[in-house]
Amino acid sequence: MSELTTKRLSLYLRCLEDLAALGVDKVSSREMAERFQLNSSQIRKDLACFGEFGVRGVGYEVSQLRREIETILGLDRTSGVVIMGAGNLGNALADYPGFNSRGFEIVALFDSDPGKIGTTSKQGKPIHGLDELDSVVDEADVELGIVAVPAEAVQGVVDRLVDAGVRAILNFAPLRPVVPDGTRCINVDLKVELESLSFFLSSSRDPADEPEGPVLA
């Protein structure tokens, strides 16, 4: 099963939430595709990986499909989340509404700075020292770790998470840590994204790509 498919399922889920909020109760793949700029075949193929949720000639029932996707993504169950690094980014993520929603619960932040330990984020999420990681992970049934520490600290922090039993990691540091088999790490590399935009700007300034005007005389 492709990771691209699962990411699209998240998108579809959000679309279905929008539709439900609008009071729509039935939707076809074509309708959804048009409304949200998706591809209808792809919607159907993605869903086909997990079952048959539609009715031929009719379409999909919004609330039912929504529940199905929630179940597929494991959002029918709440996962505890810890955030490693209580800097600006860690704090922002701790209070990010999207991370404190169905399926997830931010349990705590961890930092090595003694000045931060014992304080909380703006929304009141506690900041602990690293020595408390194992006990918090055990007690709060934490399955997910978010890493927002400087590059040089990443591998050590990830190793600590893996030792504590966390097998899913979202890493924001600009260095891809090595993780053992059976552990998944998704890297969100903000600098790479920004540099990709810089390339776009640079190449659209540079006339190299479009050497001539319109070909039509």
Next chain:
Amino acid sequence: MSELTTKRLSLYLRCLEDLAALGVDKVSSREMAERFQLNSSQIRKDLACFGEFGVRGVGYEVSQLRREIETILGLDRTSGVVIMGAGNLGNALADYPGFNSRGFEIVALFDSDPGKIGTTSKQGKPIHGLDELDSVVDEADVELGIVAVPAEAVQGVVDRLVDAGVRAILNFAPLRPVVPDGTRCINVDLKVELESLSFFLSSSRDPADEPEGPVLA
């Protein structure tokens, strides 16, 4: 040219910076691949899109290749950046070291909250009202916009950026705005990433994927 290639170029650049810091001055694609867990053919193919930077039988000169990639990505030139939304995330991004580095300069944040206008981020980046967007973009030669506002405000904010002449946008809100041709928008959807990890956890708990133990008797 694939966006995947340009994102990998950012990675290669970071690797080369590491190598330079270690005092390495020549490197082969195989060496780089092993050290940073990449694929040597892919490195060569990616580079081949932009020229011939190596010497057969020898490899690449670190400082030269580094400069070449900086030029390709447009980092030999500083782009002004504005951040829309001075909430937790916007503020964290404004002070993020990776965004205040070679090739980029965070110029200002913008917010509609009168209580924030006139204040600054922790690192001193000014927060303006939306009415000042056009003048700031004009005066500071801003080419890049980062969007960190709630979903319902995204499209309006993006339209304002486009009107002001910003043609490259990094969007953190959970809604993909429509942008005109010639404008590029990269969406970083944090909730999608987290839900993708939730799926991984869910499917590795669920024995459906691996119905049996080891096949070897």
Next chain:
DNA sequence: ATTTGTGAACGCATTCACAGCT
């Protein structure tokens, strides 16, 4: 001997197009 640069082969993901069902 070693490594680049690249055409060819491969594999994966998307899109098409239609049979099957309501």
Next chain:
DNA sequence: AGCTGTGAATGCGTTCACAAAT
């Protein structure tokens, strides 16, 4: 008539393998 589910076709990205170069 209309829409799903899916095999077939296409397109894209990665990997292989080797000729060209030092």
